[in-house]
Amino acid sequence: MSKHNPPGPFHPASAMDFLPPGQLREVQFTRLKGMVQRAYDRVALFRQRMGERNLTPADLKSLDDLVKLPFTVKMDLRDAYPFGLFASPLQEIVRFHASSGTTGKPIVVAYTQEDVDDWARAMVRSFAACGVHSGDIIQNAYGYGLFTGGLGAHYGAEALGASVIPISGGNTDRQIMVLKDFGVTVICCTPSYFLHLIERAGELGVNLKELPLRAGVFGAEPWTESMRQRIQAESGIRAYDIYGLSEIVGPGVAMECQHQSGPHIFEDMFYPEIIDPQTGQVLPDGAEGELVLTTLCKRAMPMIRYRTRDITSLAADRCACGRSLRRICRISRRSDDMLIIRGVNLYPSQIEAALLRVEGTLPHYQIIVDRQKGLDTLEVQVEVTPEVFSDTVGAMEQLQAKLSHSIESITGLHADVRLVMPRTLQRSEGKAKRVHDRRQM
Numbered sequence: 001m002s003k004h005n006p007p008g009p010f011h012p013a014s015a016m017d018f019l020p021p022g023q024l025r026e027v028q029f030t031r032l033k034g035m036v037q038r039a040y041d042r043v044a045l046f047r048q049r050m051g052e053r054n055l056t057p058a059d060l061k062s063l064d065d066l067v068k069l070p071f072t073v074k075m076d077l078r079d080a081y082p083f084g085l086f087a088s089p090l091q092e093i094v095r096f097h098a099s100s101g102t103t104g105k106p107i108v109v110a111y112t113q114e115d116v117d118d119w120a121r122a123m124v125r126s127f128a129a130c131g132v133h134s135g136d137i138i139q140n141a142y143g144y145g146l147f148t149g150g151l152g153a154h155y156g157a158e159a160l161g162a163s164v165i166p167i168s169g170g171n172t173d174r175q176i177m178v179l180k181d182f183g184v185t186v187i188c189c190t191p192s193y194f195l196h197l198i199e200r201a202g203e204l205g206v207n208l209k210e211l212p213l214r215a216g217v218f219g220a221e222p223w224t225e226s227m228r229q230r231i232q233a234e235s236g237i238r239a240y241d242i243y244g245l246s247e248i249v250g251p252g253v254a255m256e257c258q259h260q261s262g263p264h265i266f267e268d269m270f271y272p273e274i275i276d277p278q279t280g281q282v283l284p285d286g287a288e289g290e291l292v293l294t295t296l297c298k299r300a301m302p303m304i305r306y307r308t309r310d311i312t313s314l315a316a317d318r319c320a321c322g323r324s325l326r327r328i329c330r331i332s333r334r335s336d337d338m339l340i341i342r343g344v345n346l347y348p349s350q351i352e353a354a355l356l357r358v359e360g361t362l363p364h365y366q367i368i369v370d371r372q373k374g375l376d377t378l379e380v381q382v383e384v385t386p387e388v389f390s391d392t393v394g395a396m397e398q399l400q401a402k403l404s405h406s407i408e409s410i411t412g413l414h415a416d417v418r419l420v421m422p423r424t425l426q427r428s429e430g431k432a433k434r435v436h437d438r439r440q441m
C-alpha cells in the first residue's frame with residue numbers, strides 16, 4: 001500500500017489562503033474595524049479598557065493602529081466567568097465550550113451559529129491544507145465534550161465531506177481495532193497519544209505501516225520536530241501540526257500544509273502579533289516572543305490582542321505551497337509552563353530536548369519537582385527500551401550519567417535521573433502530564 005500523500009483536490013474554502021498580501025491586509029482591516037466596534041459597543045471590559053486610553057473605534061485608521069489597543073489576558077476570562085465577555089445575547093448563542101481550569105473556575109467560551117460555521121470553515125481549510133479530502137476516513141480521537149478539540153475537528157471533517165469516526169479519546173485497543181477494520185486514512189489526536197498508539201499497536205502485532213493510514217493531524221500540546229520524525233519513522237504516516245486554543249476558537253487557528261514548515265495562520269480570521277512578554281512591545285517577523293491573537297470574525301466572544309502565553313516566532317517567507325499566510329514556528333514553550341527551580345527558569349521542553357539528544361531513550365518521561373529541607377529537588381524519570389534495561393549495571397549507569405550531563409548542559413540545573421522499566425510511566429489519553437510539582441502540597 002502506498003503511503004505517500006498526494007495533493008488532495010483543491011478545496012474552494014482554501015482560496016482565502018492564497019489572497020495576495022495587499023488584499024489580505026484590506027480584508028483584515030475591514031474585519032478588524034467591525035469587530036472592535038462590536039466589542040466596544042457590547043462588552044463593558046473592552047469599552048472600559050479603551051476608555052482608559054482615550055480610544056474609540058474611530059481611532060483605528062489602519063492595521064498599524066492595532067498596537068494602541070489593550071491586551072486581553074487569561075485572567076480577564078476568569079474574572080468574567082461565566083458570561084461577562086459575551087457580545088451576543090444568550091438567545092443567539094448556540095454552543096458553549098470551557099477549558100479545564102487547573103485552579104478554580106474554568107474559562108467559558110461561546111459561539112453563535114455563524115461562529116460555529118466559521119470555525120468549521122477554518123477546520124476545512126486546515127484539513128485541505130495538509131491534503132485531507134472528502135474521500136478520507138477520519139478517526140477523531142480528540143476528546144468530545146467541553147474541550148474544543150473533539151467537536152472542532154468533527155464539524156470540520158463533516159463540512160469537508162469526509163467520513164468521520166467520532167471515537168473520542170481513550171480505549172486504546174479499540175482505537176487500534178477501528179483504525180485497522182475501518183480502513184482509516186487520517187487520525188486526529190494529541191501527538192503524545194499517537195506515540196502511545198504506536199507502542200500498543202506494536203504489542204498487539206499490528207503493523208501501522210501496512211494500514212491505509214497516511215496522515216495525522218496532531219495538536220493540543222506543544223511537540224518537537226524530533227517527535228515528528230519519530231512518529232513518521234515508526235508509523236509510516238505524515239504528521240502535521242495543528243494549532244488552536246479555546247479562547248480564540250479551538251483547533252483551526254493555524255495548520256501546516258504538506259510542506260510541514262510550521263502552521264499557516266488563517267490570518268483573515270485571526271490576526272497574529274509577536275510581543276516581548278516582559279515589555280509588551282511588538283516584535284518584527286522572525287523574532288521570538290509571545291504570540292498574541294485578535295479574532296477578526298468572532299461574534300459571540302470577540303478577543304482583542306489575546307496573550308496566548310505561547311512562545312514562538314512568525315515566519316513571513318513564502319512557503320513552497322504558495323499560501324500568503326504567515327506561519328508559526330514551532331512553539332518552543334509556554335510562558336506559563338515555566339518552572340522556577342533553585343531560582344533557575346526551566347521549561348519542560350528543555351528536558352525533552354536534552355533526553356532526545358541522547359540515543360536509546362524514549363521520549364516518555366516525567367519531571368518531579370519537590371522540596372527537601374527548603375531546597376528544590378529535580379528528578380527526571382526516563383523510561384528506557386527493554387534492550388537497555390537488560391543491559392549491565394555499568395551500561396545503565398553510563399546512560400544515566402549521559403542524560404544527566406545533557407540536562408545540565410541545556411538547563412544549567414542538576415537533575416537526578418532515574419531510569420525506569422519500559423511502560424511504567426502513566427500514558428496520557430489527552431494532553432500529556434509531564435510535570436509533577438509537589439512543592440505546593
Ligand SMILES: [Zn+2]
Pocket residue numbers: 256257258259261264319320321322323
Ligand atoms: Zn505552506
